[in-house]
Amino acid sequence: MSAKVIYNYNFKGGTGKTTLSVIEAYLLSQNNRDILFVDLDPQSNATDMFNVTFKTEMNPTTPLVDGLTKGNLANTIIKLDEHLSVMPSDWSMSLFNDRVDKLETKTRSTILASLLQPFMKEFEYIFVDTPPSMSSITNNALFAADYVTAVVQTQRASFQSSIQTLAYYNQFKKDYEAHYQFAGAILYLFATGGAIDREVVTKAKDFFGDAIFVNKIYHRERVKRWAEKGIKLENSDAWDKRTAAMYKLVTNEMLKRIGDNNYVR
Secondary structure, three states: OOOEEEEEEOOOOOOOHHHHHHHHHHHHHHOOOOEEEEEOOOOOHHHHHHHHHHOOOOOOOOOHHHHHHHOOOHHHOEEOOOOEEEEOOOHHHHHHHHHHOOOOHHHHHOHHHHHHHHHOOOOOEEEEEOOOOOOHHHHHHHHHOOEEEEEEEOOHHHHHHHHHHHHHHHHHHHHHOOOOEEEEEEEEEEOOOOHHHHHHHHHHHHHHHHHEOOOOEEOOOHHHHHHHHOOOOOOOOHHHHHHHHHHHHHHHHHHHHOOOOOOOO
16 A cells, blocks of 8 residues: 545635645544645644644654755654644745755655655555645645645636646646646635626636536635634534535545545545
8 A cells, every 4th residue: 555645736825725635634534544744834724723623732853844855754743643643834844945946956846755755655645735836845745746636716816826726737747757647626615605606616617627526615614613723523513514524525526536435424
Protein backbone atom coordinates (compact mmCIF):
# COMPACT_ATOMS: atom_id res chain seq x y z
CA MET A 1 0.00 0.00 0.00
CA SER A 2 1.21 3.48 -0.83
CA ALA A 3 -0.46 6.70 0.27
CA LYS A 4 -2.42 8.77 -2.23
CA VAL A 5 -1.69 12.49 -2.05
CA ILE A 6 -4.71 14.82 -2.39
CA TYR A 7 -4.47 18.53 -3.20
CA ASN A 8 -7.58 20.75 -3.23
CA TYR A 9 -6.75 24.14 -4.71
CA ASN A 10 -7.76 27.41 -6.34
CA PHE A 11 -5.58 30.44 -7.07
CA LYS A 12 -8.19 32.66 -5.42
CA GLY A 13 -8.24 32.92 -1.64
CA GLY A 14 -11.36 32.38 0.44
CA THR A 15 -12.80 29.60 -1.71
CA GLY A 16 -12.94 27.06 1.12
CA LYS A 17 -10.16 24.75 -0.03
CA THR A 18 -8.52 24.59 3.40
CA THR A 19 -11.75 23.88 5.27
CA LEU A 20 -12.68 21.21 2.72
CA SER A 21 -9.28 19.51 3.02
CA VAL A 22 -9.37 19.58 6.83
CA ILE A 23 -12.88 18.12 7.04
CA GLU A 24 -12.16 15.44 4.42
CA ALA A 25 -9.02 14.42 6.31
CA TYR A 26 -10.93 14.41 9.61
CA LEU A 27 -13.84 12.34 8.25
CA LEU A 28 -11.50 9.75 6.76
CA SER A 29 -9.53 9.48 9.99
CA GLN A 30 -12.77 9.03 11.95
CA ASN A 31 -13.46 6.07 9.66
CA ASN A 32 -10.18 4.43 10.70
CA ARG A 33 -8.20 5.53 7.66
CA ASP A 34 -4.61 6.58 8.43
CA ILE A 35 -4.25 10.20 7.37
CA LEU A 36 -1.39 12.71 7.24
CA PHE A 37 -2.13 16.41 6.72
CA VAL A 38 0.70 18.63 5.48
CA ASP A 39 0.02 22.34 6.11
CA LEU A 40 2.31 24.40 3.86
CA ASP A 41 0.37 27.64 4.35
CA PRO A 42 2.13 30.25 6.56
CA GLN A 43 -1.32 31.48 7.65
CA SER A 44 -1.73 28.00 9.24
CA ASN A 45 -5.55 28.01 9.09
CA ALA A 46 -5.64 24.22 8.78
CA THR A 47 -3.30 23.87 11.74
CA ASP A 48 -5.53 26.17 13.78
CA MET A 49 -8.65 24.16 12.90
CA PHE A 50 -7.00 20.92 14.02
CA ASN A 51 -5.77 22.69 17.14
CA VAL A 52 -9.24 23.77 18.27
CA THR A 53 -10.71 20.38 17.34
CA PHE A 54 -8.20 18.29 19.28
CA LYS A 55 -7.19 20.89 21.92
CA THR A 56 -3.57 20.07 21.16
CA GLU A 57 -0.65 22.47 20.94
CA MET A 58 1.03 22.30 17.55
CA ASN A 59 4.68 22.55 18.52
CA PRO A 60 6.72 19.95 16.63
CA THR A 61 10.37 19.36 17.50
CA THR A 62 11.34 20.72 14.09
CA PRO A 63 9.36 23.47 12.30
CA LEU A 64 8.10 22.29 8.92
CA VAL A 65 10.12 24.84 6.95
CA ASP A 66 13.32 23.56 8.58
CA GLY A 67 12.40 19.95 7.90
CA LEU A 68 11.79 20.75 4.23
CA THR A 69 14.95 22.76 3.71
CA LYS A 70 17.20 20.48 5.76
CA GLY A 71 15.91 17.26 4.20
CA ASN A 72 14.13 15.43 7.04
CA LEU A 73 10.43 15.61 8.00
CA ALA A 74 10.52 12.98 10.77
CA ASN A 75 10.36 15.50 13.61
CA THR A 76 7.80 17.82 12.04
CA ILE A 77 4.81 15.54 12.78
CA ILE A 78 2.21 15.91 15.53
CA LYS A 79 0.07 12.79 16.09
CA LEU A 80 -3.45 13.92 16.97
CA ASP A 81 -5.03 10.52 17.47
CA GLU A 82 -4.64 6.92 16.35
CA HIS A 83 -5.43 7.68 12.71
CA LEU A 84 -4.65 11.37 12.13
CA SER A 85 -1.28 13.11 12.06
CA VAL A 86 -0.38 16.65 11.02
CA MET A 87 2.73 18.45 9.85
CA PRO A 88 1.66 21.83 11.25
CA SER A 89 2.55 25.19 9.79
CA ASP A 90 3.41 28.58 11.24
CA TRP A 91 4.61 31.95 9.99
CA SER A 92 8.08 30.54 9.28
CA MET A 93 6.75 28.69 6.20
CA SER A 94 6.82 32.13 4.54
CA LEU A 95 10.61 31.74 4.46
CA PHE A 96 10.49 28.64 2.25
CA ASN A 97 10.44 30.33 -1.15
CA ASP A 98 13.48 32.49 -0.36
CA ARG A 99 15.42 29.56 1.10
CA VAL A 100 15.03 27.42 -2.02
CA ASP A 101 15.17 30.24 -4.58
CA LYS A 102 18.77 29.52 -5.57
CA LEU A 103 18.05 25.87 -6.39
CA GLU A 104 17.40 24.73 -9.96
CA THR A 105 13.71 25.18 -10.82
CA LYS A 106 12.69 21.51 -10.92
CA THR A 107 14.81 20.63 -7.88
CA ARG A 108 13.09 23.21 -5.69
CA SER A 109 9.68 21.97 -6.87
CA THR A 110 10.27 18.32 -5.94
CA ILE A 111 11.45 18.69 -2.34
CA LEU A 112 8.14 17.69 -0.72
CA ALA A 113 7.58 14.68 -2.98
CA SER A 114 11.03 13.35 -2.18
CA LEU A 115 10.77 13.88 1.58
CA LEU A 116 7.30 12.28 1.81
CA GLN A 117 8.60 8.95 0.50
CA PRO A 118 9.43 7.50 3.96
CA PHE A 119 5.79 8.06 5.00
CA MET A 120 4.03 6.57 2.00
CA LYS A 121 3.51 3.13 3.54
CA GLU A 122 2.48 4.55 6.92
CA PHE A 123 -0.58 6.44 5.68
CA GLU A 124 -3.46 5.82 3.27
CA TYR A 125 -4.01 9.44 2.34
CA ILE A 126 -1.88 12.56 2.57
CA PHE A 127 -3.61 15.93 2.22
CA VAL A 128 -1.57 18.99 1.31
CA ASP A 129 -2.73 22.57 1.84
CA THR A 130 -1.02 25.70 0.48
CA PRO A 131 -1.55 29.45 0.21
CA PRO A 132 -3.69 30.61 -2.75
CA SER A 133 -0.73 31.83 -4.80
CA MET A 134 1.74 30.64 -7.40
CA SER A 135 5.09 29.86 -5.78
CA SER A 136 7.55 27.08 -5.02
CA ILE A 137 5.17 26.01 -2.25
CA THR A 138 2.35 25.49 -4.76
CA ASN A 139 4.66 23.67 -7.15
CA ASN A 140 5.84 21.32 -4.41
CA ALA A 141 2.24 20.40 -3.59
CA LEU A 142 1.47 19.79 -7.25
CA PHE A 143 4.52 17.64 -7.88
CA ALA A 144 3.77 15.53 -4.79
CA ALA A 145 0.07 15.10 -5.62
CA ASP A 146 -1.61 12.03 -7.04
CA TYR A 147 -4.99 13.76 -7.40
CA VAL A 148 -5.89 17.44 -7.64
CA THR A 149 -9.23 19.23 -7.56
CA ALA A 150 -10.36 22.77 -8.29
CA VAL A 151 -12.49 24.24 -5.50
CA VAL A 152 -14.99 26.64 -7.05
CA GLN A 153 -16.80 29.03 -4.77
CA THR A 154 -20.00 29.98 -6.58
CA GLN A 155 -18.90 33.52 -7.41
CA ARG A 156 -17.73 34.83 -10.77
CA ALA A 157 -14.17 35.62 -9.60
CA SER A 158 -13.72 32.16 -8.12
CA PHE A 159 -15.03 30.50 -11.27
CA GLN A 160 -12.66 32.49 -13.47
CA SER A 161 -9.81 31.62 -11.12
CA SER A 162 -10.72 27.93 -11.32
CA ILE A 163 -10.32 28.08 -15.12
CA GLN A 164 -6.84 29.56 -14.63
CA THR A 165 -6.13 26.93 -11.98
CA LEU A 166 -6.96 24.12 -14.41
CA ALA A 167 -4.78 25.72 -17.08
CA TYR A 168 -1.91 25.88 -14.61
CA TYR A 169 -2.46 22.23 -13.65
CA ASN A 170 -2.20 21.21 -17.28
CA GLN A 171 0.86 23.33 -18.04
CA PHE A 172 2.71 22.29 -14.88
CA LYS A 173 2.03 18.62 -15.56
CA LYS A 174 3.42 19.00 -19.06
CA ASP A 175 6.49 21.05 -18.07
CA TYR A 176 7.48 18.94 -15.06
CA GLU A 177 6.19 15.54 -16.15
CA ALA A 178 4.13 15.39 -12.97
CA HIS A 179 1.91 12.34 -12.47
CA TYR A 180 -1.24 13.75 -10.84
CA GLN A 181 -4.74 13.30 -12.21
CA PHE A 182 -7.52 15.88 -12.16
CA ALA A 183 -10.23 14.44 -9.90
CA GLY A 184 -12.74 17.16 -10.64
CA ALA A 185 -14.15 20.56 -9.68
CA ILE A 186 -16.03 20.99 -6.42
CA LEU A 187 -18.71 23.67 -6.04
CA TYR A 188 -18.34 25.37 -2.67
CA LEU A 189 -20.49 27.70 -0.54
CA PHE A 190 -23.44 27.39 -2.89
CA ALA A 191 -26.47 29.44 -1.86
CA THR A 192 -29.64 27.86 -3.23
CA GLY A 193 -31.48 31.17 -3.58
CA GLY A 194 -28.66 33.12 -5.20
CA ALA A 195 -29.01 34.15 -8.84
CA ILE A 196 -25.23 34.55 -9.20
CA ASP A 197 -24.71 31.14 -7.63
CA ARG A 198 -27.01 29.48 -10.15
CA GLU A 199 -25.34 31.34 -13.02
CA VAL A 200 -21.88 30.25 -11.89
CA VAL A 201 -23.03 26.65 -11.48
CA THR A 202 -24.36 26.64 -15.05
CA LYS A 203 -21.08 28.04 -16.40
CA ALA A 204 -19.03 25.62 -14.31
CA LYS A 205 -21.01 22.65 -15.59
CA ASP A 206 -20.58 23.86 -19.17
CA PHE A 207 -16.84 24.29 -18.73
CA PHE A 208 -15.94 21.28 -16.58
CA GLY A 209 -18.55 18.86 -17.94
CA ASP A 210 -18.41 15.45 -16.25
CA ALA A 211 -15.48 16.67 -14.14
CA ILE A 212 -17.84 18.74 -11.97
CA PHE A 213 -18.77 16.98 -8.73
CA VAL A 214 -22.43 16.01 -8.52
CA ASN A 215 -22.41 16.79 -4.80
CA LYS A 216 -21.66 20.33 -3.65
CA ILE A 217 -20.94 22.18 -0.42
CA TYR A 218 -23.78 24.53 0.47
CA HIS A 219 -23.39 27.70 2.48
CA ARG A 220 -23.72 26.68 6.14
CA GLU A 221 -23.09 28.89 9.16
CA ARG A 222 -22.19 25.78 11.18
CA VAL A 223 -18.86 25.52 9.34
CA LYS A 224 -17.81 28.86 10.88
CA ARG A 225 -18.47 27.40 14.32
CA TRP A 226 -16.38 24.34 13.48
CA ALA A 227 -13.51 26.63 12.51
CA GLU A 228 -13.82 28.52 15.81
CA LYS A 229 -14.76 25.72 18.21
CA GLY A 230 -13.64 22.54 16.43
CA ILE A 231 -15.27 19.94 14.20
CA LYS A 232 -18.06 18.17 16.01
CA LEU A 233 -19.65 14.92 14.84
CA GLU A 234 -20.43 12.83 17.93
CA ASN A 235 -23.20 13.94 20.30
CA SER A 236 -23.89 16.77 17.89
CA ASP A 237 -27.08 18.66 17.13
CA ALA A 238 -29.11 18.56 13.93
CA TRP A 239 -27.08 21.31 12.24
CA ASP A 240 -23.81 19.52 12.91
CA LYS A 241 -25.25 16.31 11.49
CA ARG A 242 -26.58 18.01 8.36
CA THR A 243 -23.26 19.74 7.78
CA ALA A 244 -21.33 16.52 8.32
CA ALA A 245 -23.63 14.66 5.91
CA MET A 246 -22.95 17.26 3.21
CA TYR A 247 -19.17 16.90 3.56
CA LYS A 248 -19.46 13.11 3.67
CA LEU A 249 -21.22 13.12 0.29
CA VAL A 250 -18.44 15.20 -1.27
CA THR A 251 -15.73 13.10 0.39
CA ASN A 252 -17.31 9.88 -0.83
CA GLU A 253 -17.63 11.25 -4.35
CA MET A 254 -13.94 12.12 -4.23
CA LEU A 255 -13.15 8.56 -3.11
CA LYS A 256 -15.29 7.11 -5.89
CA ARG A 257 -13.59 9.30 -8.50
CA ILE A 258 -10.16 8.04 -7.47
CA GLY A 259 -11.20 4.39 -7.31
CA ASP A 260 -11.66 3.90 -3.56
CA ASN A 261 -14.97 2.26 -2.62
CA ASN A 262 -14.32 2.25 1.13
CA TYR A 263 -16.66 5.18 1.83
CA VAL A 264 -16.99 7.23 5.01
CA ARG A 265 -20.10 6.67 7.12
